[in-house]
Amino acid sequence: MRQTIRVLRLDHWHKNLFVLLGAVAAVELCHQHYTARQFWFILLGFFLSCLVSSVNYVMNEFLDASGDAKHPRKKHRPIPSGAVNPQHLLFAASWFLVVAVGTAAWLHNWAVALGLMVFFGSGILYNVKPARFKEVPILDVLVESLNNPIRFVIGWFATVAPLGFPPLILLFLVWMYGAFLMSAKRLAERRFLGHEAEGYRVTYRFYTERSLLFFTSIYALLSLGLFVVVALVKSPNLLFAAPLVILHLAWVLKLTLDKGSIMMDPEHAYKKPLFLIFSFATLALMVYLAESTMR
Numbered sequence: 001m002r003q004t005i006r007v008l009r010l011d012h013w014h015k016n017l018f019v020l021l022g023a024v025a026a027v028e029l030c031h032q033h034y035t036a037r038q039f040w041f042i043l044l045g046f047f048l049s050c051l052v053s054s055v056n057y058v059m060n061e062f063l064d065a066s067g068d069a070k071h072p073r074k075k076h077r078p079i080p081s082g083a084v085n086p087q088h089l090l091f092a093a094s095w096f097l098v099v100a101v102g103t104a105a106w107l108h109n110w111a112v113a114l115g116l117m118v119f120f121g122s123g124i125l126y127n128v129k130p131a132r133f134k135e136v137p138i139l140d141v142l143v144e145s146l147n148n149p150i151r152f153v154i155g156w157f158a159t160v161a162p163l164g165f166p167p168l169i170l171l172f173l174v175w176m177y178g179a180f181l182m183s184a185k186r187l188a189e190r191r192f193l194g195h196e197a198e199g200y201r202v203t204y205r206f207y208t209e210r211s212l213l214f215f216t217s218i219y220a221l222l223s224l225g226l227f228v229v230v231a232l233v234k235s236p237n238l239l240f241a242a243p244l245v246i247l248h249l250a251w252v253l254k255l256t257l258d259k260g261s262i263m264m265d266p267e268h269a270y271k272k273p274l275f276l277i278f279s280f281a282t283l284a285l286m287v288y289l290a291e292s293t294m295r
Contacts, residue, residue: 007061007089008054012267016049018148018174022155025170028291029234030163038160044103045112045158049151051100052116056123058093063127111157119150137206141186141215145178169233173226180219181266184252187212188261216256220249237289244282251275 023042027034097120104113125131126143133143149171156166190197190209197204227245231238255275256263262272269276 007058009057009267010050010054012057013050013053014267015147016046016053016151018151019046019049019155019158021174022152022166023158024155024287025152025166026156026159026163029167030159032159035160041107041109041160042155042158044107045154048100048104048112048116049119049154051096052119053147055093055097055100055120056127058089059123059127062090109157112154115150115154115157119147119154122146122150135202137203138215140203141179141182141219142175145175145182148178149175167234169226169230173223173230176219176222176226180216180223180249181252181263183212183216183219184256184263185266187216188256188263191257192260192264216253220253224249235290237292238286241282241286241289244278244285248279248282251278 020042023045026032027038032038101113101116104110104116122143126134126140133139152171152174153166156163186203186207187209190204190207190212193200193204224242224246228239228242231242252263255261255272262268269279
């Protein structure tokens with residue numbers, strides 16, 4: 001059971017916080033009021049997204065087993081190490097998907113149900129041939145990080161009141177920030193694996209440390225630029241948080257270049273409590289500043 005839970009990667013569920021961020025944005029931008037019913041719908045949207053993310057993680061580990069077996073750390077994962085039965089996991093994952101989408105449809109929230117299907121479809125594009133974008137340089141980062149705006153949209157429509165589509169500028173901001181993190185992850189991993197990287201993942205035959213540092217910097221600048229645009233258009237008060245946003249981006253880059261970087265497994269950021277506290281404090285300040293503009 002413990003090995004099965006490892007494949008489901010419950011410790012990665014915090015990535016679905018973008019669902020909650022999307023819900024907060026919907027409430028604030030559409031001038032709604034928080035209600036108990038709305039709270040439970042948002043929480044349910046978060047949980048259903050977690051289920052679908054676990055489906056994608058099972059698919060990822062199943063299809064990556066041969067490559068993970070060549071990785072000094074990932075070879076100990078349950079599937080490549082032979083600790084679990086892959087067929088049983090795939091069966092359980094299929095039920096997770098049915099329960100998630102079925103629950104959203106049963107509640108007549110077809111936008112969330114569609115969002116969950118798109119979330120799963122993103123996992124297919126990333127992992128499954130003939131697309132398998134994780135083996136295509138640049139697109140591997142852009143497709144994987146696309147999950148963040150998808151989560152944001154799910155959270156947006158998880159609120160009770162009917163809403164229009166979220167502002168595209170917000171979705172691009174979330175997308176580019178995700179691309180920054182995913183590119184940083186690859187840079188940390190490329191530095192850790194050295195010459196062995198090319199045997200582990202096809203894209204590392206294209207990526208070098210210098211090129212990954214370049215792409216990571218570009219995504220950081222795009223994230224910062226889009227943040228400024230969102231602030232100017234939607235909430236000028238957000239500009240007061242700009243120095244903290246810059247410091248956050250710089251801190252992530254610094255962590256990426258550390259020996260044995262935590263960015264190879266960003267879900268373990270709890271091992272850097274000061275960074276985690278600062279990041280959440282910055283986010284909380286941004287929400288407060290945005291809300292003060294909407295009043």
